[in-house]
Amino acid sequence: MxxxxxxxxxxxxxxxxxxxxxxxxxxxxxxxxxxxxxxxxxxxxxxxxxxxxxxxxxxxxxxxxxxxxxxxxxxxxxxxxxxxxxxxxxxxxxxxxxxxxxxxxxxxxxxxxxxxxxxxxxxxxxxxxxxxxxxxxxxxxxxxxxxxxxxxxxxxxxxxxxxxxxxxxxxxxxxxxxxxxxxxxxxxxxxxxxxxxxxxxxxxxxxxxxxxxxxxxxxxxxxxxxxxxxxxxxxxxxxxxxxxxxxxxxxxxxxxxxxxxxxxxxxxxxxxxxxxxxxxLMGVPYEPLIYNEVKKVADVRNVALTPGGCYYFHAAVQIHKNSDDDAKKAIEATFAAHKSLKHVVVVDEDINIFDPNDIEFAIATRVKGDEDIYIYPNVRGSTLDPRSENGIGTKVGFDATMDMSKKWKFERVPRPKITADECR
The missing domain is CATH 2.30.110.10 (Electron Transport, Fmn-binding Protein; Chain A)
Structure with a gap:
């Protein structure tokens, strides 16, 4: 066409x-x-x-x-x-x-x-x-x-x-x-x-x-x-x-x-x-590259470059966890696929990666700062990042997934379901 x-x-x-x-x-x-x-x-x-x-x-x-x-x-x-x-x-x-x-x-x-x-x-x-x-x-x-x-x-x-x-x-x-x-x-x-x-x-x-x-x-x-x-x-x-x-x-x-x-x-x-x-045009072409790279190391379900990250610097990756190190593997695979990326957050299947509030909820309830944040300093990023120095900066990955041994602490409780008759 x-x-x-x-x-x-x-x-x-x-x-x-x-x-x-x-x-x-x-x-x-x-x-x-x-x-x-x-x-x-x-x-x-x-x-x-x-x-x-x-x-x-x-x-x-x-x-x-x-x-x-x-x-x-x-x-x-x-x-x-x-x-x-x-x-x-x-x-x-x-x-x-x-x-x-x-x-x-x-x-x-x-x-x-x-x-x-x-x-x-x-x-x-x-x-x-x-x-x-x-x-x-x-x-x-x-x-x-x-x-x-x-x-x-x-x-x-x-x-x-x-x-x-x-x-x-x-x-x-x-x-x-x-x-x-x-x-x-x-x-x-x-x-x-x-x-x-x-x-x-x-x-x-x-x-x-x-x-x-x-x-x-x-x-x-x-x-x-x-x-x-x-x-x-x-x-x-x-x-x-x-x-x-x-x-x-x-x-x-x-x-x-x-x-x-x-x-x-x-x-x-x-x-x-x-x-x-x-x-x-700058961001979406990276999504399938990230998807295919993460697929090599984890059960990936979806990927999105986020609007708040200019569809270029921030990614949200949704996976189904089979082991607790899947999220870190997914973080490193994401950075390997998109070398200009600055921050990535990896979430579980119950998180809507197209909803910034849902992503923030995952970070708020499932991230422990000293264990779930991975920092990669002095690496090549993008010259378009105002915080970089000649394209050299710091990348950060957030594991915002549930601890598999304690899922009961993180799973969101569904709302009770009642019939229309019960509301009368």
Whole structure:
């Protein structure tokens, strides 16, 4: 299902808010957007879509599964499906010289350093190895961008290999692809298998077409071609990231654009930094990874990245305990699966991991501070954590499960059941 068809479906179901009022891309859209899917039809004369995957309900609709079945669906899918090459693409309806000023690229907050492309999937290839992932891209000219490449992630590694030989890294930036493929490229999968994983999730092959520079990309609203310069860098930031706080300014590689293609009257997709769609795309892909890793050491029942933890730093893991050391094993497996995670709480089956009050109840009644809290200092976490120092911080795991030898002390007493007649 293409982005346009998904938008039409949301509109038909009454789930899409259309904003026809003329808005500026500088603060105007970000001041108006909420959490529901929204189509802005006049942003400097262009169309902008936001929040297409801003909830698990919307993600479930895109995947074709119930929201409470997403994690089991994702954790059970094969790692890859088939892709096929198409000879043409609707993205080639208009081909022109790259000029980023023609796109409604948003400036979100008053402290932002520049307009940013936030939902652009960067597809790169070097030495026969392909990668597709979302990167924040700062506009620094009509045909130049500064790209935040997180150290030791796939795009960073490919750029480094090319730069070591003094070569540019060919790339394409894809904006407005279908929602399932967008989710797939946000997921940690084996190197170069993002589109194959998308095919597995869709249940049908993803179609790719070849750009002028040889990069193969899926159909989309907008495709920008170019290369990452081997040595040129520029300031990237400040930028509000997942925590809703400003990430720092760094020197980052520069992308030079060589071609721009798009649909007629394209729909530009943007993510609101630290917004609900940003959270879903960054956090939910880790849930099946955690689920499958914990499954190796304990009887896991469910996993959730929590909203209070920015859907990124905090996880709740529900298990069925067979021994008292299962919780610690689950904690360590969770941190192994999601290396940017900061805190994890492991709970029993009777705790609703989607209810913050229930999780707090488990901590209040089942945690003994000197026995059930595990601290891992001076370990790699996330540079997005404001409390970290260059990505080094402290991780904490909470065993909020019942002591198996004294379950009678912890089990919640059910309310008495009485009939309607007895209430009269």
């Amino acid at each position: 293409s982005l346009r068809k998904f938008i039409e479906r949301l509109k038909a179901e009454g789930k899409l808010r259309e904003v026809k009022k003329p808005l500026s891309p500088v603060y105007g859209v970000s001041a108006t957007v909420g959490t529901e899917p929204a189509l802005f039809t006049n942003v400097n004369g262009s169309r902008v879509i936001m929040n297409i995957l801003s909830s698990k309900e919307l993600l479930g609709e895109a995947l074709g599964v119930a929201p409470d079945s997403i994690i089991k669906y994702l954790s059970s899918r094969p790692p890859e499906g088939e892709v096929k090459l198409a000879g043409d693409s609707p993205a080639k309806e208009v081909i022109e010289k790259p000029d980023l000023s023609k796109l409604p690229i948003l400036t979100h907050f008053e402290g932002d350093g520049a307009p940013y492309i936030t939902a652009g999937v960067v597809v790169s290839e070097y030495g026969g190895v392909m990668n597709a992932s979302i990167h924040r891209l700062r506009v620094i000219g009509k045909n130049r961008l500064a790209a935040r490449l997180v150290e030791f992630r796939h795009t960073y590694n490919l750029h480094k290999k090319a730069a070591e030989k003094g070569e540019p890294l060919p790339i394409a930036i894809v904006i407005g692809m279908d929602p399932v493929t967008l989710f797939a490229v946000s997921t940690r999968v084996p190197e170069g298998k993002e589109f194959e994983y998308a095919s597995a999730l869709k249940g049908e092959p993803v179609e790719l077409f070849e750009c002028e520079n040889g990069i193969k990309v899926p159909h989309a609203e907008i495709v920008l071609e170019g290369y990452i310069h081997p040595t040129e860098v520029a300031d990237e930031g400040p930028f509000v990231d997942i925590s809703g706080t400003y990430d720092l300014v760094r020197k980052q590689p520069v992308i030079h654009l060589t071609n721009m293609m798009h649909r007629r009257d394209p729909i530009y997709h943007a993510l609101m930094p630290a917004g609900s769609e940003h959270h879903i």
